[in-house]
Amino acid sequence: MTAGGGDAGPAAARAARALRTHAPELADLPLRELGRGLDNTAFAAGELVLRVADGHDVQREAGLLGVLAPRLPLAVPVPVFADADAGVLGHRLLPGRSLLGRTPAPGTAAVLGRFLRDLHATDPDTVRGFVDEDDADPAEWLADLDGPAELLRVVRSSVPRPSALRVVAHADLGAEHLLADGTGLTGVIDWSDCAVTDPALDFARLHRDFGPAFLAEALQAYGGLPGAGPRIEFFARCAALEDLGYGLRTGRAEYAAAARRSLAWLFPA
Structure with a gap:
């Protein structure tokens, strides 16, 4: 066309x-x-x-x-x-291709940790006219969540308490929104979900898409986020089930395949 x-x-x-x-x-x-x-x-x-x-x-x-x-x-x-x-x-047009379904280059996690450190250090008052505040209450994430019954039971039995921490967050920092070339990251796209919210949201999808070692490296470069582990895991599990449902419902096999891969570390036997 x-x-x-x-x-x-x-x-x-x-x-x-x-x-x-x-x-x-x-x-x-x-x-x-x-x-x-x-x-x-x-x-x-x-x-x-x-x-x-x-x-x-x-x-x-x-x-x-x-x-x-x-x-x-x-x-x-x-x-x-x-x-x-x-x-x-x-x-x-930014250079690079989406990391969805691809293996990131060595060092990518540390680069993202430093990126999030700078993003989260942004004064929320500078973006108040452009984004909303999101409570990111874990209990509310259960409302429309669907998926295999045994996985839903795990999620519903491990709902963490909400956090009072608030930062400027991308809030949808999954592999599909990370661009990379052969040497490393080239950009971060799709800021439509950006909000003043819990910083754990920005680490959750990194955990979902790239695993616990990647998450640990990103958090180390970030400077740590004490007490956020249960929220990161919970939001990552919810996001994986959402992507699994989206991939199956729409025929987007790359989303379903990525979600299924993540179940191994998000829902260990």
Whole structure:
């Protein structure tokens, strides 16, 4: 599909409309789908990425990225435009490929630990206009959780107490949102879930996707997070079951396969 015509679904149509409005010089380029998730579908037109959002304000996300980009040691998307009517955020294409289903390069965990240390040190007042505060109450994560009965029993029997800690967190820092080339990380994408919330959320998906040794290395580089272990494990287990369900429901085999791999360390016999 080119930006000027054809039909590849409502998301592609919205991306094409935004492209014609904000970057008409690229309107004749084909739209290439980069990926789909629960809340976004991403397309590329040349070196421009068009992220079509469901249910969140792309202008707020663009403002957030403008605040965070100069503060962080890894690249984040640089907004070119934010079309509120179409729900499309346009940003420059970052190098690298998603780490979903891939083995990270040595040292990646330490790089992420330092990245999270800088992100979590951000004064929440600098982003109050762009993100919400999330209580991250573990009990609330059980409401719509589904999966194998024996695994649900484990999760429901190990609900930790909520934490009063609050930081600026990515809050969806899974492998699919980490870009890497052959030598290491090149960027962190999809900041639509960013919130002032429990820092354990940012370590939970690293634990889910890369295992306990990776988590330990990241926490060491971060400087430690005392008392967070039960919350990290709980949120990681919930996130694994969510991804397993998402992969099976949508036919996204890469999500289901990654979730199944993580069950070995998240639910040891």
